[in-house]
Amino acid sequence: MEVLVAGAHGQVGQHVTELLAESDHDAYGMVRDEDQLSDIDDLGAEPVLADLTEDITHAVEDRDAIIFAAGSGGNDVWGVDRDGAINIVDAAEAEGVGRFVMLSSINADQPENSPEALREYLRAKAEADEYLRESDLTYTIVRPGPLTNEEGTGEIRTGADLDRDDVEIPREDVARTLVAALETENTYGKTFELAAGDESIDRALEDPLGD
Ligand SMILES: NC(=O)c1ccc[n+]([C@@H]2O[C@H](COP(=O)([O-])OP(=O)(O)OC[C@H]3O[C@@H](n4cnc5c(N)ncnc54)[C@H](OP(=O)(O)O)[C@@H]3O)[C@@H](O)[C@H]2O)c1
Secondary structure, three states, X not given: OEEEEEOOOOHHHHHHHHHHHHOOOEEEEEEOOHHHHHHHHHOOOEEEEOOOOOOOHHHHOOOOEEEEOOOOOOOOHHHHHHHHHHHHHHHHHHHOOOEEEEEOOOOOOOHHHOOHHHHHHHHHHHHHHHHHHHOOOXXXXXXXXXXXXXXXXXXXXXXXXXXXXXXXXXXXXXXXXXHXXXXXXXXXXXXXXXXXXXXXXXXXXXXXXXX
C-alpha cells in the first residue's frame, strides 16, 4: 500500500516512517517544516510538505492509507489534535483513501481519569476519534498509555478498558502496532487501548478488544 504518515518527524512518527520504509509498503512522510524534509528522506520515505491546518489534498491524493501520528504537544489541541485530524479525515474521504489508523490516547473517553492539565487534550482527541468513526473510512483507533523512549520489546497488551496499573509503553512498540494494524482485519472498525505486555503484537491484534 501507499501509506502517508501524518506527523512523520515526531517521536512515534519517525519509528512508523522507518518501519514502513523497510516494509513492502511505499512510505510517504508528511511534515510541515521544510527543514525536516531531508530527515524523512534519510528514513527511507518520500517526504511531503503539508500542514494539517491547511489544504492537504496534495498529501493524501493517490494514497491507500494514512497513519496519523501527529499531535500538538498541548499547544493547540482544538486546532491540531481535533480540527487537524478532522481535516485529514475529510481529505482522505474526498480522495478515496480507504484506510486510516489513528494514534489516540488512553482515557480519551474518560478524561476525568487523567490529570487536569491533560483533560482538554483528551476531549479534543475524543472528538477527532468520534469524527473518524462516523466517516466512511476503514478505521482503527489505537489508544496507548503514557509513551516512553525505552527500547521496544515487541510485546503488548490491548483491550477495551485496560487495568490502569502500569500502562506505559515504548514509542517503538506503539509504532510497530500502528504499522501491524494497517492490514490486520481484526482491527478494522475498532477502538482499543494499548500498553506494554507479554503478547506478540500479531497475536494481540488477532483480538484487540480482549484483555
Ligand atoms: N506523550 C504521551 O505519553 C502520549 C500518550 C498517548 C498518546 N499520545 C499521542 O501520541 C502522539 C505522538 O506522540 P509523539 O511523542 O510522537 O509526539 P511528537 O514527538 O510531539 O510528534 C508530533 C508530531 O506532529 C507534528 N505536527 C504538529 N502539528 C502539526 C501540523 N499542524 N501539521 C503537521 N504536523 C504537525 C509535529 O511536527 P513539528 O515538528 O512541526 O511540531 C511532530 O512531528 C501525541 O501527539 C499524542 O496525541 C501521547
